[in-house]
Amino acid sequence: MTALLEVDRIDVAIGALRLLDGVSLAVERGQILGLVGESGSGKSLTALAALGLLPLIGGRVTAGAVRFDGQDMGAMTDRQRRALRGRRIGFVTQNPMTALDPVQRIGAQIDVVSRLHLGLSPAQARARTLELMTQLRIPEAAAVAEAWPHQLSGGMKQRIVIAMALAGDPDLIIADEPTTALDVTVQAQIIQILGALVRDRGVALLLITHDMGVVAQICDRVAVLYAGRLAEEGPVAQIFAAPSHPYTSALIGCIPQEGMARGTLRGIPGTVPGAAAFPSGCRFHPRCPRASDLCRTVVPPLTGTGPRVACHHPGGPA
Amino acid sequence: MSAPAPLRALRRPLGAVAGLWLALVLLAAVFAPLLTPYAYDVQSLPDAYQPPSSAHWLGTDEFGRDLLTRLIYGARTSLSVSATAIAISVFCGMVLGAAAAWFGGWLDRAVTVVVDLTWSFPEILIALILVAIIGPGTLGTMIAISVAYLAQFTRLTRAQILTLKGETFIEAARSLGAGNAQILFGHLLPNALAPVLVGAMLATGDAIILEATLGFFGLGAQPPVPSWGGMMSAGSALVFKAPWVILFPGLTVAITVVAINLYGDALIAALDIRAKLRTGP
């Protein structure tokens, strides 16, 4: 099966700063790919590249290609890319509080997507909107459709944003930290809804998150990004069972768990470097417990067939 | 450590040009006696109505006085009156606005009502009424201008303090036991200062026009002390006979006001960069 979304060794730059360096990912239909990393690792940038929205922030793909359903997005016209977004690619943003237009009723904001992309009549669009809202377990959908954004809670707004992303009947959903702004019990609801969507509709989901717990819970594959490069990529079960990259195991180790003795949680020393000061060699080496002279000078290539890892000293937990 | 904002504003092309002009005008005003070969108040009727020449770069007026000399001395009057008036206005406005925002309650309501009332009259009207009461002259103009702009700075300061009051670092200071005075003078006013100073900068441009207007009506500095408005007033009767008499003071006012605004814009831009850094990535 060929991947629906294929990010093929892309470099992304803003001005003279090269922010992404040879990032490759693939998402298939009916599959959830988790994209993880600390802030500043390039997660959102990868999403923007996949959406063809880099020009919004003054960025551009300088090498490699993004292919959607086999077509090179870089070779498309703006018009073609626009037609793709909303129709075949849905986008769920991080902050549901600002993603909705405050002066439009909820229903109208969802209607417009299917009218624009599917050519539905207003009545058909509204019927579709109510159906989607019901699927997302929004109680009293008809009443909520007539409500204004400020009348809804954060969790409800995020469901509306997901409904908007689904309204064009997309094949791929890109969700950028969809639950970060929400309470834990509401986060659990939203994650379940997203998981069910992928199972029931066979859509592909690129889920950007910083939470390894969320990845373990619903993702099929995971890609770990660090300072603009892929550190490790592969099936969730294998990677969580035996993370090869020290950064992956460190990220997993940052989550406090039941029965962990106090003092065992140490975090990762230091911070993600800025693009203007990426270290030489492996970019993780200043924070890495396994770093050697080799790591300081030579960029580790991404190798492996199952899980792929970019590390000179791969292995079990550090 | 980066340079302070007023210097960074000069790194922008428009800010640099504007800053250069303002520096020129300021230096000319300060060193007026050293720069001018003529006296601003000695009449020499045989030299009246001379067009610009090598002896009188900008020509002479109806009394034969050198126009450039009078413009330079006029800069002293216009700039010092406007700047002093705005300084008074900023000081009183900050005290009133800070007190209203800090104490709230009836004081805030009273200040707000008075400010809103004065806000609904044009500045020129307020200034005219005040000059009518106090009497024409430099002092009257100064007081009139400062009262006319008081509402603006009271509002600005009040809004700034109200926003800052909600910042966590104010709560943090409270949690350490800081008193009202420590919070007001240690945190609130220093943080409110930058936007108020930019506002003051821009208002100085308006104040120069207001000063010139009052001068034009004969209510500003009294002859023979030159002011830009007074010179334009005198020139208005000579528009056809000696157009330079009104042209050069008018141009000077216009260029100076535009320069102040351009420099103010550059200053805002320079300060904004800092504000962005402050809120983090």
Added chain:
Amino acid sequence: MTAPLIRVEGLTRRFQTGGGLFARPREMLAVRDVSLTVQRGEVLGVVGESGCGKSTLARLVLRLIEPTSGKVSLDGTDLASLSAGALRRMRRRMAMVFQDPYSSLDPRHTLAQVLAEPFRVQGEAPPPGRIPEMLAEVGLPASMAESHPHQLSGGQRQRVGIARALALRPEFVVLDEPTASLDVSIQAQIVALLADLRDRLGLTYLFISHDLGLVRYFCDRIVVMYLGAVVEVMPASGSAPRHPYTRALTQSAFVPDPAQRREIAPLQGEIPSPFALPPGCAFAGRCPRATDRCRVERPVLDADPVHPVACFHPH
């Protein structure tokens, strides 16, 4: 058991919002009749979702806002009884670390000025050499003393916030979601730092968080709040939750282990508006165990000395 360092009794805070010419002001109880104690050297966690009143509780305990009723005492002294001057001197003994490291430092101050403020507020100057020492204590280089907050990362700023709180060697520190706006990797660093400082300086913490996993890792006892009231006080971190809400919170947290995936039955519905509290148990509308009694009668914290819970049908 010795006398607790902090004793909170019947603390209640009512807020009024709105109200104008045509609208009646609306009232909400942000904190409802909360009683708790913090033992010397203990880390007491307070956990709950947004709007549960945990941040208001933090501010009430430090008397940064005034309670509507109830009282807080530190080492036996009722904070409400203190004069302004005495309260300021008392602030040497208690401090707070705030959630947002971006707005909790004055952008115009250098770190040296930020760290000198606790001393200046008490009318003192920081002893010579103390500022670099404070920076070192939280793992920052002394060369940063002249930096401004905007030059620091979020984690570094939070370290400064912690150094400021510890400047006068307080006994009691309220930590109001100190890691909520940081990356998990930085969160773990900060929590490790807080644990080290507690051991070294013998601190007592009130740790406010929305993250039950983090609280269970870090705290000795855990107070669970829902809509302004305490629903459960869990003893040691290993104990199983008794209140259905706490149980739901536990199940909502995802474990970073795909082998432990669970088919969660997420809580239905969302937190009711604090302006319109239901008459019975505030959780009844979302609770799988709710009965008619729960909808009309409000449960109170039972008298269990180890593991009290406010529920008619606890686990």
